[in-house]
Amino acid sequence: MTSQQQPKPRIAVVFGGRSSEHVISCATAGSVLATIDRAAYDVIPVGIATDGRWVLADGDPERLRIRSAEELPEVDGSGDLVSLNAVAGGAELVVSAAGAPPSVLGSVDVVFPLLHGPWGEDGTVQGLLEMAGVRYVGSGVLASAIGMDKAVTKVVLAGAGLPTVPSVVVTAHDWRADETDCRERIAALGYPVFVKPTRAGSSMGISKVRGPEELAAAIETAQAHDPKVLVEAFAAGAREIECGVLGALDGGVETTLPAEIKVGGDHEFYDFEAKYLPEESTTIDLPADLPDEVIARVREMSAQVFRAVGCEGLARVDFFLMPSGELLVNEINTMPGFTPTSMYPQMWAASGFDYPQLVERLIQLALARDTGLR
Template sequence: MNAHTDPAPDSPLDAPAGTPPGRRPRVAVVFGGRSSEHGVSCVTAAGVLGAIDRDVWDVVPIGITPTGRWVLAGEDPKRWQIEAGELPQVEPDEGPGVVVPLEAGSTELTTLEPGRVPEALGAVDVVFPLLHGPFGEDGTIQGMLELADIRYVGSGVLASAASMDKHYMKVLLAGAGLPVGPYLVVSPRDWERRADEVRADVEELGYPVFVKPARAGSSIGISKVKSPEDLDAAIEEARRHDPKVVVEAMVTGREIECAVLESLDGGTPATSLPGEIRVVAGHDFYDFEAKYLDEGNVRLECPADLPDEVVHRVRDLAVRTFEAMGCEGLARVDFFVTPTNEVVVNEINTMPGFTPFSMYPRMWEQTGLSYPQLVDRLLRLALARPTGLR
């Protein structure tokens, strides 16, 4: 494997400045959250909690309930796995409440329990935010951590927010000269005041179309619409998750993904071998059920069976997309490869699904980086990043 494929080997871990001698760097694994992807985030946490090397890292698991309460959560990965087809959830009584610092330079966590004196939990050196969707993946928690100068895994405020919003993501990518498919945006005002014009615009785009919440993930709220009769219901379903909706023309092609990982030495980000998603039965597209609850009817293949020149094009566009959005740490870039081998960028995910069976870690596994190594690499990248403006 060449340098573009295989990230450089890890060097011995240096504790951050000010860390007491003999103390392992402390990582807060934050998961759950207020979005409709709460359960998916918990499943991701199960994978990461099981992979972190406890001889190297001191781990503090923090769950966020669906109402936004931060609690000290259980460390056992089994607590956060899917059971009998049910996604896990952080409960309000999961553990004592956690207070997060907002003052620059203060990294001390404090636990709160009714009737008890607040107790210092200790300083945190780095945060691994495993939140998917709004109120986490969209720059909100990143902004909170920036206020306190706390290092964290993944992209910063702007890259997180812009990548989460499919509208502005496409604007930025097109502005950088990257290929994106035809689409239109339906704002709340558009749908409330000029719905007939919206319907006409979609007709011009051409059926079938995909109707999506602009700021959601895990295929939640997405509908494939084959005729005008089904458009209104699809838009209303998307609006249940986000008042702004994106309508995309269907691009005929294979669904190809590529994982991007920032370089430890500041060089060009590394890319994995591309992977492919094949829905073999039971689903019209790669929806939420197919992703998380019906793996038997979905085939994830890596490396994807593509001509060498297409593989090179996918990986090059993955890096260009990562850099155009200003991403840091990690991202998964999703593409369509048409029957004529044209490559179109579909979207970028700054916190992709991260269970051991998700495409992002599986693509790195096939490229030579194991799941535990990948988790360790991301924490090292975060620990090395400067605080403040950069």
């Protein structure tokens, strides 16, 4: 068989999911599906409905765009059911249509899991893919789980000597059993504070709390997304700086020029609307207007965070640059968004690596690595 007759690698683009970031996952997938090279790859869009069903999706990028706060994309679960079965040498997709016996769609070479939040970005899907013996884009089980849990991330980064914002963890049990103790620990941080779900993203469920009288409502808002809540000290006067990290085919890592987020309008912080709705007044300085030595420090620390967490493929690292010049790690995102307004692809484009090149690099990294322990 000649090289021209070799079958194209099959890429299953998986999106949607059970988390509160379902919409963002759909929008991310729309951008990737519109860009991936169909001449080089056989692409299978697979949607995960909010009830957990895996279905064949049509993958139309236009249907996956965020148009407004009232027009949000979703996987409705109406397609034929899909399962991923382990077979010798990899995995295959099996389709179950109503009134018909299951049929094998074919083998899968790489899964591109464009899932954000729990049940997708947190190591759960990565574990499923490892069990199935199929390669996939992005970090493995442990790094995904660490990156998803902001409190655990802080523990890992502290062990690596990397500074973070002071914080307190409040579990659902803590809050029920001894609310007074929780309030005292939070008060020690000094108001205002930010209250956020520990294992969520896209700025969902986050509240700025100016005093103790606002705390209970903020805890309740965060717990709607995650029973484990992180309360962080307010980084007064901080500039919000982000940096992208990408694995290299030789095993090393590359970093982008940093960007700065400037939130305008009525937004006090970088919330969902400021991030994803195009009419909002958030501005981005790309590259960030920073001294050369600060840029170098951001890029170096981003690579250190990536390695400390054990990431693979890609990640976005967020920082607070304090008025004193101190650089604090805010968080790491192991599957950053790929929507048109997402920072990760924008930073790479500004660093000379365009969106199609980025998608291709991620697929090639996944094809090149082994499954299992590495």
